[in-house]
Amino acid sequence: MLLAYGHVRVVWYKMYNSQSTRNSSSSSSSSSSSSSNSNSSSSRRMVGDTQRQAGELISGPCPGVKPRFLSFNRTQSRAVTGLLTGRNNLRRKLHLIGLSDSPLCRRCGAEGETSVHILCECEALASHRHAYLGSSFLGPEDIKIICLWASWNFDKATGLP
Numbered sequence: 001m002l003l004a005y006g007h008v009r010v011v012w013y014k015m016y017n018s019q020s021t022r023n024s025s026s027s028s029s030s031s032s033s034s035s036s037n038s039n040s041s042s043s044r045r046m047v048g049d050t051q052r053q054a055g056e057l058i059s060g061p062c063p064g065v066k067p068r069f070l071s072f073n074r075t076q077s078r079a080v081t082g083l084l085t086g087r088n089n090l091r092r093k094l095h096l097i098g099l100s101d102s103p104l105c106r107r108c109g110a111e112g113e114t115s116v117h118i119l120c121e122c123e124a125l126a127s128h129r130h131a132y133l134g135s136s137f138l139g140p141e142d143i144k145i146i147c148l149w150a151s152w153n154f155d156k157a158t159g160l161p
Helices: 005-017 019-033 038-057 065-070 074-085 091-096 115-121 123-133 140-145 148-158
Strands: none
Touching (some): 065 148, 074 148, 115 123, 123 148
């Protein structure tokens, strides 16, 4: 799934500038999912999962991030946004929408392949994390303070989809 370049920037801007909107939309999607059919329910569950993950890896508003993010080209902004928000082609998401047989990590096979797993926990990527992010194993709180260029360089070095 390809996102338009302008849409990626809008998503990124909203993530950094509307913490309260994210929380209210999460609660409204969970209350409305029980009254809809199963297809709508699974798509809402995936959206809620993405919002939870974005809140886990992105801190609140940060005025210094906008100019740095706007200096990225289309490929860089899409990759970093996808990695931090969960809007990417990692196996967990592909499995949820029925495009992959297994949600397990293609590198280590131990856990579901999510952005949190890739950025923080995957043992097969520990050397890349150490080289580009400064530590072999990180927590979600550590990811919130890592600069965007480091995230881009990590993504490029690992060859993530």
